Amino acid sequence: MGVYITTTMVVPFLTFTWIKEIQVLGVAIVLEQLEYERIIFWISAFGLLISACAFFNYSSPKQSIRKGTFALIQILLNCLYIWSYKFSGATEVKFEIVFEITNVGFIAINVRNMVMLYMGVYFLTILLKGYDFVDFVINRDKIRQKRYKITEGADLS
């Protein structure tokens, strides 16, 4: 869970806070305040949901339907999290160039194509988790028998 909090919330928060205002040769390059707040809001909201889901996923028994369900929800939330970068404006970040309190232009960085590519890779993960879920449901009896056999045969001394 700590890993998820770090990667989905802390790292993006620190990155966007760091790039919020950069000085290049005495010229300030500033991220618009409203845009910054919107990006941080969506990253925090989905980051919290993903971290909570990760907690339930990793605390569930191995190969259980509960684990499969939470793993699938977690992946779907991950997709929404990546997508939130797009609708919060984080994929098209616009910095104002401020020279001696006057706005003299802007720098815009667009990483929309990169996010779309990541979404494509995530589609494979969704397939895998969906397959896991179906497998856990269909082979429930086999998995249970295997689990109990291990438990019965375990050395409890």
Added chain:
Amino acid sequence: MRPSRIFRWVIRLFLLVFTLALSGVSLLGGFSAVTILDPDSYNVNIPDGPIVVNFDITNKPNMSISVPFNITNVGVYDLDEIILSFQIGMLFANTSKPLNATSNVRIFDKTVNYGAVAHGQVLKDSFSGLGSDGFIFSNIPDLSEVDTTKTPDLRFHANFTFSAKYSLQLYEFTVNLINYSLGVFNFP
């Protein structure tokens, strides 16, 4: 081994390859962008020398502008779809308006696509416009419309846009400068 396990391992292998490839592209792209745009290295120099202009509105076909520039791609990937765009505005006291109110007209607008610069290559060129190639004659006032009693007679300012795609066209960046002063012109 159950077929389901084989299926899982195949998908996992694909995921690993894709994720590593994407992470590699992201890291190299970010590193290259920082290297190219480092202000101390002067890899992107616009203008790369004096801007030569002729803003004599009494001789419209000979009006011209030339902005030399230099883009050195020191990164790992090609810089694609390099586009430079230039607009020039002119401010003057307009005699055809009540109280000779100030008018702001766009007299030049041109966008040029310079294509791609392969990694390690240099693009050294000049953004130029001459006469009807860029200048909007219909917006340029006649001398009779300019109140020459007010100084300066004509005041020129420019908007400039530089955009390009990077990292296999996965990143796109745009730099836009507005109201950059090009100077003033007084009639003799």
